[in-house]
Amino acid sequence: MASTILPANPSKPRAGRFGVYGGRYVPETLMAALVELEHAYEAAKADAAFQAELTSLLTDYAGRPTPLYFANRLSEQLGGAKIYLKREDLLHTGAHKINNALGQGLLARRMGKRRIIAETGAGQHGVATATVCALLGLDCVIYMGDVDMERQELNVLRMRLLGAEVRGVSSGSRTLKDAISEAMRDWVTNVRTTYYLLGSALGAHPYPTMVRDFQRVIGMELKRQILEKEGRLPSAIIACVGGGSNSIGAFYEFLNDRDVRLIGVEAGGRGTALGEHAARFQGGAPGVLQGTYSYVLQDEDGQIAQTHSVSAGLDYASIGPEHAALHDSGRAEYVSCDDAAALDAVVKLARTEGILPALESAHAVAEAMRIAPSMSPREILVVNLSGRGDKDMGILARELKL
Numbered sequence: 001m002a003s004t005i006l007p008a009n010p011s012k013p014r015a016g017r018f019g020v021y022g023g024r025y026v027p028e029t030l031m032a033a034l035v036e037l038e039h040a041y042e043a044a045k046a047d048a049a050f051q052a053e054l055t056s057l058l059t060d061y062a063g064r065p066t067p068l069y070f071a072n073r074l075s076e077q078l079g080g081a082k083i084y085l086k087r088e089d090l091l092h093t094g095a096h097k098i099n100n101a102l103g104q105g106l107l108a109r110r111m112g113k114r115r116i117i118a119e120t121g122a123g124q125h126g127v128a129t130a131t132v133c134a135l136l137g138l139d140c141v142i143y144m145g146d147v148d149m150e151r152q153e154l155n156v157l158r159m160r161l162l163g164a165e166v167r168g169v170s171s172g173s174r175t176l177k178d179a180i181s182e183a184m185r186d187w188v189t190n191v192r193t194t195y196y197l198l199g200s201a202l203g204a205h206p207y208p209t210m211v212r213d214f215q216r217v218i219g220m221e222l223k224r225q226i227l228e229k230e231g232r233l234p235s236a237i238i239a240c241v242g243g244g245s246n247s248i249g250a251f252y253e254f255l256n257d258r259d260v261r262l263i264g265v266e267a268g269g270r271g272t273a274l275g276e277h278a279a280r281f282q283g284g285a286p287g288v289l290q291g292t293y294s295y296v297l298q299d300e301d302g303q304i305a306q307t308h309s310v311s312a313g314l315d316y317a318s319i320g321p322e323h324a325a326l327h328d329s330g331r332a333e334y335v336s337c338d339d340a341a342a343l344d345a346v347v348k349l350a351r352t353e354g355i356l357p358a359l360e361s362a363h364a365v366a367e368a369m370r371i372a373p374s375m376s377p378r379e380i381l382v383v384n385l386s387g388r389g390d391k392d393m394g395i396l397a398r399e400l401k402l
Contacts, residue, residue, distance in 0.1 A: 016205020019328065021321035024204040025288045030184075033191045038206040040111050045213075050110065054103055061135070062098045063091050064217065068225035068382070073352040074369075081235065081375035083368055085385045086222050088246065089357065095387030096218060096246045097128035097199060103214035104197045105132035113195035115139045119183040121148050121176030121242070122313030122360060123155025124387055125199030130164035140164040143182045145174040148312045155391050173306050176242075176316045180290050200243025201320035204291030208320050215249025222382060223253050230380060236261035236371075239384040240363040241334065242278075242313045244320035246386035251332060261333060264323060265363040267309035268336035274299060278307040279336040280319045281327055289318040295327070310339040310395060311359035313387075337363040343399055345369055346389060358387035359395065 016022045024034055044050045058064040067090065071083045088096040108116055116138050120126030126142040133140035142159055146168045149156050159166050172178040180203075187196045201211040219237075226234055237254060239247035241264035251262045269277030277283065280295040287296040289304060297305040297317040309315040326332035337345075342359055345366035350356050357365055361384070368383045375381070389396070396402065 016209065018208070018322045018325035021286075021292070021294050021324040022205055022208060023293050024291065025293065026204045026291050027188055029188045029191060030204070033187070034204055034206070036111070040107060041206055041210050044107055044110060050106060054106055057102050058099065058217065061092060062102060065221045065225070066090050068222060068229065070229070071353050074349065075372070077352055078369060078372045080377065081372040081379040081381045082377070083372055084226065084234070084380065084382045085355070086218060086250065086382060088218065088384060088386045089355070089361070089388035093124065093128045093131050094390065095124040095128070095358065096215060096249065097125040098131065099217055099249070100199065100211050100214040100245060101125065101128035101132045101197065104195075104210070105129075105136050105138065108138065108195035108197065109136055111195065113193065115141070115190065115194045116197050117141045117143065117183050117186050117194055118197045118199060119143050119176065119179040120155075120199065121145070121179065121315060122311065122358070122387075123148065123152040123159070123391060124313065124358070126164070126166070127155050127158050127162070129197050129199070130159040130162035133164065134162045141186070142166045143169055143179040143186070145169045145176060145179050147174040148176065148179070151395055152312055152391055153394065175307070175312065177290070177304065184290065200245040201248045201322060202243040202290070202292055202294070202318065208292065208322055211245050212248045212252060212322060215245050216252045218246065218249040218384060219251065219253035222250060226380070226382065232380075233257055233260050234382045235375065235379040236263055237382045237384065238263045238265065238364045238367050240265050240314060240360045240386060241319060241323060242267075242316050242360065244323045246384055248320060248322055250384040251326070255331060262326070262331065263367060264332055264334045265367045266334060266336045267311060267314035267363060268338035268341075269308040270339050275306040276308050277336065278309045278315050278317070280317070281334040282336055286324070292318070292321050294318050294321040294324040310342060310399065311363065311392075313358070313360040314363065335367060337366045341366040343396070346396060347400065355385070356389035357385055358389045359392045361386045362389075
């Protein structure tokens, strides 16, 4: 594992922009806090002690590097391309979210912020944040939509056991968008004492850049591992895209490798009508939501649309601004996978490889299953398996009638 997790001189977009996307669209109350955060983050990147502590925790506490596993039986049954899985599901807490939570937790402590707030959808970021707060001795409040609390009850219990206060959100769609809104209201009220540990590569600058940098360890490891195993780069890297942290973490190291396709998979839900899915690039348009300018699912009056996905972590009306720029430039491709295909992918991976993926990650597995048979046996697909599926057993039991 590389000793430096954060780039010493990253290519930072001017004023937090990725092309036209990004920026800071927040109340004046938060502007000073965001500037303070940006300065603290820049200082931390240049601090060898901060880098060393983060590297140590990622290795000895979180369990990095994660394996790059050849899914032999799945590849054989599908025919065509070889399929590898980047096993982020094996990390402590069961998902990639711990990478970012550790980085931001250390940053919050460095800034002297003892109270941490966070939002969560599927609960994995909430669990990771609660875990890091317990580790570092910080107070923790997690906002979670009532709908998500019901469908991700196991993660609610985990957060509470770790010492976090979980606050249900009953407004709006009662999912991730509304949890973010409540967390931002809390931050506005308690901005001097509170650190907002945002879980995905979205929101106001510097969050999209900062979260990407904390997650880019995925792609750094992946590139080294595939070269060691195959002596060449993959034909494509596939990752699910909610806000976009696991996908941008997997994609970032390959942006200049033009022969490597980057494929993001959004939630196709249960239909193509507005409100039936969370495929921002197939049904959305540029707009502002919760601090950033990106693609947003909205109606003809510009009102934020309802969304649906069987996976709580992909059930969000907008997408990280760097993904918006990658989409418009054509460097990354974005497709959607419906609920039924994601559920089929869970069963297929479980019964061929003995691996139970999170429903979010199953969207990426489904896309690999779709395209692998038409590819050459020499070609390689890497799926970023961003989380494990224990948290989804209630949903799976109901949907699959187990």
